Amino acid sequence: MKIYLNGELVDKSQAKVSVFDHGFLYGDGVFEGIRVYNCLVFKLKEHIERLFESAHSIMLRVPLSKKQMTEAVVDTLKANKLKDGYVRLIVSRGEGDLGLDPRKCKGNETVVVIADKIKLYPSQLYQKGMEIITVPTVRNIPEALNPQIKSLNYLNNILAKIEAINSGYEEALMLDHLGYIAECTGDNIFGVKQGHLYTPPQCMGTLRGITRDAVLEIARKLKIPTHEHVLTRHELYISDECFLTGTAAEIVPVVKVDGRSIGQAKPGDVTKKIMNAFHKATKAEGVKYKL
Ligand code: PXG
Numbered sequence: 001m002k003i004y005l006n007g008e009l010v011d012k013s014q015a016k017v018s019v020f021d022h023g024f025l026y027g028d029g030v031f032e033g034i035r036v037y038n039c040l041v042f043k044l045k046e047h048i049e050r051l052f053e054s055a056h057s058i059m060l061r062v063p064l065s066k067k068q069m070t071e072a073v074v075d076t077l078k079a080n081k082l083k084d085g086y087v088r089l090i091v092s093r094g095e096g097d098l099g100l101d102p103r104k105c106k107g108n109e110t111v112v113v114i115a116d117k118i119k120l121y122p123s124q125l126y127q128k129g130m131e132i133i134t135v136p137t138v139r140n141i142p143e144a145l146n147p148q149i150k151s152l153n154y155l156n157n158i159l160a161k162i163e164a165i166n167s168g169y170e171e172a173l174m175l176d177h178l179g180y181i182a183e184c185t186g187d188n189i190f191g192v193k194q195g196h197l198y199t200p201p202q203c204m205g206t207l208r209g210i211t212r213d214a215v216l217e218i219a220r221k222l223k224i225p226t227h228e229h230v231l232t233r234h235e236l237y238i239s240d241e242c243f244l245t246g247t248a249a250e251i252v253p254v255v256k257v258d259g260r261s262i263g264q265a266k267p268g269d270v271t272k273k274i275m276n277a278f279h280k281a282t283k284a285e286g287v288k289y290k291l
Contacts, residue, residue: 001080001116002076002079003015003112004072004075004076004111004112005017005110005111005112006110006112007111009075009079015112017092017095017110017112018094018095020095020096020097021092021093021094021095021110022093022094022095022096022102022105023092023093023094023110023152024092025096025098026093026100026153027153027154027155028058028060028092028093028105028151028153029060029090029091029092029110029152030051030055030058030091030150030151030152031051031088031089031090031091031150031151031152032047032048032050032051032087032088032150033087033088033089033247033248034073034086034088034089034247035085035086035087035247035248035250035282036077036084036086036087036286037084037283037286038083039083039288039289039290039291040282040283040284040285040287040288041077041087041286041287042281042282042285042286043210043214043285043286044073045287046210047210047247048066048073048089049066050150050208051089051091052066053148054150054151055091057146057148057149058149058151059102060091060093060109061109062091062109062111063109063111064111070287072111073089073113073115076115077115077289078289078291079115080115081291082115082116082117083291085116085117086115086116086118086247086248087114087115088113088114088116089112090110090111090112090113090114090152091109091110091111092109092110092112093105093108093109093110094107094110095108095110096108118248120248120249121170125170125252126253126275127267128253128267129252129253129254129255129256129265129267130170130171130253130254130255131169131254131257132164132169132170132172132173132184132244132254132256132257133164133167133169133172133257133258134172134173134175134257134258135160135163135164135167135173135174136163137156137159137163137172138174138175138176138182139156139160139174139175139176139177139182139205140205141176141205142204147182147183147205148202148207148208150207157174157185157186158185160172160185161185164185171184171185171187171252172184172185173189173233173236175233176204176205176206179232180204180231180232181230181231181232181233181235181236182200182205182206183200183209184244186248186249187209187211187245187246187249187252188200188206188209188211188212188244188245188246189236189243189244189245189254190242190243190244190245191231191235191236191239191241191242192239192240192242192268192271193235193238193240194240195224195270196224196225196226196227197215197216197219197224197225197226197227198226198227198229198235199212199216199226199227199228199231200228200230201228201229202228204230209245209246210247211245211246212245214278214281215245215251215274215278216228218274218277218281219274221277222273222274224274233257233258236257236262237257237258237262239263240262240268240270241262241267241270241271242254242257242262242263242271243271243274250275250278251274251278253266253267253271253272255267
């Protein structure tokens with residue numbers, strides 16, 4: 001496997017970064033996860049845009065232009081002869097000293113591109129649907145660490161994931177500090193009620209997911225009314241359908257939340273319609289490359 005590391009494609013065994021890298025020491029950096037379907041990089045422009053926005057917010061200089069970053073992604077995919085897969089883009093503050101001061105890392109920013117395969121859940125889960133549980137850890141407060149920043153510091157989400165796993169669930173429902181629904185540990189959440197689609201607004205402690213945006217776009221095309229507003233757990237419990245969206249997980253039907261059946265406790269018609277349209281979009285859209 002070849003890894004892109006600071007301008008070079010190196011063998012996996014040679015792809016090493018310093019233990020003084022502030023990405024490692026403090027989670028000081030940003031990342032993206034991108035999917036590739038049959039030599040089409042889905043929503044690559046949007047992912048690169050969000051990477052640069054995250055970096056801008058934490059005052060991290062990305063040593064490549066957006067065009068160069070796009071080329072780095074495609075070159076890494078080609079070097080690994082991957083038609084389908086998952087790309088992880090990472091920009092960290094780079095090597096500094098043991099203090100927090102990011103000025104010590106100036107000019108040392110680390111850029112990594114990994115192209116690999118990913119499968120989060122078994123296929124039957126997509127047919128049967130998932131059960132999720134609300135966990136005690138609340139999503140980061142936007143005024144402290146805004147979830148819009150896709151930073152390398154994922155402990156908030158990992159703590160929630162651990163709580164879900166300890167309770168026998170694969171995924172956690174995270175609330176915001178006010179008790180409204182935020183998102184899951186690596187996915188956005190949607191409810192369907194009487195043919196309308198609901199999802200929390202992006203300003204309320206949720207990441208503006210690119211799959212979330214793609215689903216909203218698909219829904220509008222399918223003439224499904226969409227609403228981005230605050231949701232309580234009660235509103236989710238009484239939904240007809242529920243599903244999660246994320247680049248890694250794609251679209252996952254949810255059939256139970258906190259022990260409450262959602263609708264008929266099986267993947268609903270609107271969810272299936274959106275899943276179909278999403279899979280069609282992944283076959284038709286994206287930045288194309290040749291192997
Ligand atoms: N919310 C959070 C907190 C995320 O990390 C999403 C929503 C979905 O966003 P996109 O743009 O992908 O539709 C994410 C992204 C994993 C994993 O192992 C998931 C993400 C990132 C890294 C790993 O589940 N999700």
